[in-house]
Amino acid sequence: MFPPPSIVLPSNTMSAAPKENVKWVDGLRGIASLLVVATHLARGFDEDLFKSISKDPYKDLQPGEVVVPRLFQYPYLRVLVQGRIGVSIFALVTGYVCALKPIRQFRAGQMDAAFSGIAKSAFRRTPRLFLPTTIITVASWFICQFGVYQIANRSEGWWINHSSPNMTPWIGRAIYELLNAIVTTWSALWNPYDINHWTLQPLLKGAFWVYTFLIGTAYMKPRYRMTASLILVAYFYVSKDAHLGSQFFFGTFLTELSQDPGHTAWLKSNKWPARxxxxxxxxxxxMLASYPEKNPEWRPWSLFMLRVGHRIFPDGSEYPRNYSSLGLFCITLGIHFSSGVKDVLSNKYLLWFGKNSFAVYLLHGTLLRTILVWMLFGVSFPKDVEKEGKMVPGPPLKICGRVGWYFWVPIWLVMLYSIANQWTKHVDPFCARMTARIENYMFEEQHTTLSAEAQQNREKAKLSPLPR
Structure with a gap:
């Protein structure tokens, strides 16, 4: 989820590919953050959009009644609201970014610099993910204990209720639950104060898979390293982890492919791949990414995809995620072939969304269950009612009308990205400074100095005459 590093082409090698546009990765990441927000809006307030059609067309119909899909239930458009492809994009971008600079250096023969860079990047990645995630978890825990999530808890919609934790009456227990949430975010993919954080541990783990892969294949010829990347793509596919595991190494493959001089020269001299x-x-x-999450058998096009899935996917795998993963393979290959599409993804607006994507991912769940819920449901609790001689919670709060929905959601989106932009400006640099301090404290500069001196000595030894 971090911006790709700037590329500095080595001047001492003729094998390096021409400098390419890699900003498109940030633009794609910006689209992914928008898709993630859209899917949680749909899951929280209109879960019918995840079905192939809102009602079973084969039963319970009135005479003459015809079931017509809603606008966002049609292929292509439904990708916008069932944005599960967004998480796969984050995984692919992680593989692409982690491999970008090391592969440049491998191809230039700068092995020492590559290994040093991988070591430092691997060290930094953990605190750069852990620190901001912990900060927002503590903030969410704090407001939870003051009852800020109670309106969401009493609203209609199971996903909103499920993702809104209850207050803890005892301070000792509350502190224990906070510490447990910080641990289980990374150990069990569960954070009760923001259930959307389940993806962070796989993304961290995937980055280390890529670093390990790069070290193990550093001395391979590029074409065999690309082959090894594709073998791992296939491995995770048959291991039922196509939506994350395969994407890390497909991103690595794309990085290698985009830096191959012969391939880039072929793309430059042939316009038909882009066209x-x-x-x-x-x-x-x-089209592949449009596969419905629920009831694919209710529509002919999705029923056909369901039958094809029985033949091409491993038994027990999740067809919606697998189809989104296959779709992302095709989409990113299409982007790779076209410099024009890369330029579109590199425009300043998508780059701004990409820059704020990590902050949006961290913040949108908390802001959805507080500010947006208050906008759509109000701020008053339903009155308790008497039932069988006991007072029980009243009926759940009803959402405002359609006009209110279309009025408040755009305002909330502006608030979300404004707050996320401030997070990117202030909290992310703070986490970067803390990471740098930890690195300076824990790394031994002496080893770096000795390595540089040893390199100089080796160069001198090459130039000096042999002793007689």
């Missing part, structure tokens, strides 16, 4: 393969790959990929 033909790019639209075919993107259109086909979006």
């Amino acid at each position: 033909t393969l790019t639209p075919i790959c993107i259109i086909f990929g979006l």
Whole structure:
């Protein structure tokens, strides 16, 4: 989820590919953050959008009644609201970014610099993910203990209720639950104060898979390293982890492919891949990613995809995630073939969304269950009612009308990205400074100095005459 490093081409090698546009990765990440927010809005307030159609067309119909899909239940458009592809994009971008600079250095023969960079990047990645996640978890825990999530708890909609924790009456127990949430975010993929944080541990783990892969294949010829990347893509596919595991190494494969001089020269001299393969790959990929999460048998196009899935996916795998993963493979290949699409993804607006994507991912769940819920449901609790001689909670709060929904959601989105932008400006730099302090404290500068001196000595030894 971090911005890709800037590329500095080595001047001492003729094997390096020309400098390419890698900013498109940040633009794609910006789209992913928007998709994640959209899918949680749909899951919280309109879960019918995840079905292939809102009602079973084969039963319980009135005479003459015809079931017509809603706008966002049609193929392509439904990708916008069932944004499960967003998490896969984050995984692919992680693999791409982690491999970008080391592969440049491998191809330039700068092995010492590559290994040093991998070691430092691997060290920094943990605190750069852990610190901001812990900060927002503590903030969410704090407001939870003051009852801020109670309106969400009393609102209609199971997902909103499920994701809104209850107050803890005893301070000792509350502190224990906070510490437990910080641990289980990384050990059990569970954070009761923000259930959306389940993806952070797989993304951290995937980064270390990529670092390990790079070290193990550092001295391979590039074409065999690409082959090894694709083997791991296939391995995670048959291991039922196509939506994350395969994406890390497909991102690594794309990084290597984009830096291959022969391939880049071929793309530069041939325009037909951008004109033909790019639209075919993107259109086909979006169709694959349109596979419904629920009731695919209710529509002919999704029923066909369901039957195909029985033949091509491992038994017991999740078809919606697998189809989104296959779709992302096709979409990113289409992007790879076209410099024009890369330029579109590199525009300043998508880059701004990409810059704030991590902050949006961390913050949107908390702001959805507080500010947006208050906008849509109000701030008053339903009155308790008497039932069988006992006072029980009243009926759940009803959401405002359609006009209110379309009025308040855009305002909330502006608030979300404004707050996320402030987080990016202030909290992320603080976490970066803390990471740098930890690194300076724990790393031994003497080893770096000795390594540089040893390198100088080796160069002198090459130039000096042999002793007689």
